[in-house]
Amino acid sequence: MRDRYDRTSKWLIQHHGDSVLRLGGAGAIRSWRALQADLVQPRRLPDGLLEVTLADETDADLFLVEVATYPEERVPEQLVRDLALVFLDRGLLPEVLTLVLRPRGNQRVPDSAELHSRRDWSRLQVGWRVVELWTVPAEQLLAANDVGLIPWVPLAQSADPPETVLHECRRLIDEQAPPNE
Numbered sequence: 001m002r003d004r005y006d007r008t009s010k011w012l013i014q015h016h017g018d019s020v021l022r023l024g025g026a027g028a029i030r031s032w033r034a035l036q037a038d039l040v041q042p043r044r045l046p047d048g049l050l051e052v053t054l055a056d057e058t059d060a061d062l063f064l065v066e067v068a069t070y071p072e073e074r075v076p077e078q079l080v081r082d083l084a085l086v087f088l089d090r091g092l093l094p095e096v097l098t099l100v101l102r103p104r105g106n107q108r109v110p111d112s113a114e115l116h117s118r119r120d121w122s123r124l125q126v127g128w129r130v131v132e133l134w135t136v137p138a139e140q141l142l143a144a145n146d147v148g149l150i151p152w153v154p155l156a157q158s159a160d161p162p163e164t165v166l167h168e169c170r171r172l173i174d175e176q177a178p179p180n181e
Helices: 008-023 074-090 138-143 147-155 162-177
Strands: 029-035 050-055 062-067 096-100 112-116 123-127 131-132
Touching: 008 029, 008 050, 008 062, 008 096, 008 147, 062 074, 074 096, 074 123, 123 138, 138 147, 138 162, 147 162
Parallel strands: 062 096, 096 131
Antiparallel strands: 029 050, 050 062, 112 123
16 A cells, blocks of 8 residues: 655655755855754655754754645644654754645645744744745746756646646756666
8 A cells, every 4th residue: 555645755864965055045065964854753754854954153053854745723732742753853944945736726835833832831932944846937947057957847836838847847956866776
């Protein structure tokens, strides 16, 4: 039986995490490595966790990446849970990037959430970066000359016909991707 959820996003984050962060607007990355995203609860885990050192910095930061197919109502709860898991496991609050692949009606993924205990003695407010792929210009991704961004191009905004976009993606993958990928 096939898994209900697509695991492609985990592979992309593991192999091209720097490209995913560039998509989210991260600056020049000096180094990065994928960390084990399977932290605590095996059925409720982030799509990816990256340890990243930006170009002009010496200390690494944690970036949690979650990929949502659509802007569903469950996404904010999932992000809060993922962020809390990483904080509890690592003792650090990670940067959070959410990539939303496709629009659905008027729904949007909010960029923050606030939780209150039943008696309102406790509150937790968190925020994250949301990138809606269909609003990102495909030309911008293609111009970056980064093979790790190519899988996102067909979901990006483009006036070109899909065949043209896919042929350009294929050309760049053939030119730039390592043979084993």
